[in-house]
Each structure stands twice: as C-alpha cells, then as structure tokens.
Amino acid sequence: MTQRKRYWLMKSEPDAFSIDDLKKAGTEPWNGVRNYQARNFMRHNMHPGDGVLFYHSNTAVPGIYGIAEVASESYPDSTQYDPKTPYFDEKATLEEPRWFLVDVRFVRKLAQPITLAAIRQRADDLGEDFALIHKGNRLSVLPATAAQWKILLSLEKN
Secondary structure, X not given: OOOOOOEEEEEEOOOOOOHHXXXXXXXXXXXXXXXXXXXXXXXXXXXXXXXXXXXXXXXOOOEEEEEEEEOOOOEEOHHHHOOOOXXXXXXXXXXXXXXXXXXXXEEEEEEEEEEHHHHHHOHHHHOXXXXXXXXXXXXXXXXXXXXXXXXXXXXXXX
C-alpha cells in the first residue's frame, strides 16, 4: 500500500538553523525537538517525500522562508544521549529512546518570505485546524493539509 503524501510546517529560529543552513547542508537531522506531540508527528506520521514548509520563528519577520521535504523515516535523536548538548535527557537509553527525529532535505528557498502577517490574513481560508495561527501554539512541527499547503504557497511572491 502506498503512503499518502503529507504536509508539515517545521519551525526553527534562524539564529539556530535557517533555510540557508539547510541549503548548505542539503539534508540535515531535525534534532532537539523536546515536545511529545511534535515528536509523535515525526515518529509516527512523517515519511520520506512529505512536503515541509520551513518557517523562521523568533525573528523580526516570522514566516515561511523555504520548502523542504522529509528525507528519512524517523530514528532516535542522538542528542538525547549527549550530556554536552542542551537536548540531553537523562531518562533516555539506547534500549528505550524517548526522542525521535527525521532528516529534512532542502528543496528551495522562497524569493520572498510568506510572512506570518500574510498567513493570518488568510486564516479563514486555512481553517480552524491550522495550528500556526492559534494563540499559544509553540510546537516546532505542525501538520498541514494539502489544501492549506496550496493556499500558503499561493501567497508566495515571485
């Protein structure tokens, strides 16, 4: 049975890891996620070929800055075992890892970002289930529907 393509919005602070960093790397593990819901999206729902909207958060102009794709099935995040990283988890073991990630591959950088302000203007079209525009949503990995993906990319200015 073939897997249905899914769509995601993945947030990163550009000072930590930006779309330009992903472009240079080509493919990179999406490590350091320490929220169970976001982890579960990666662990159970993300598959190679899924589309990713690369979103810059905590910046002067938050928004979607690029397109990527999921490049691997999920696997344990090695940073959970390393006490030298801020992502260390003393309860995680090799036998029972707590945190998982997927690799993300660069597809393209947008000519102009799709700003959060522009996204909010289309809130009615995106629907109530589009979590990015809900107050208090701090997840770094959010699902998007195929319709939401199309609406968001229609906001891109070439």
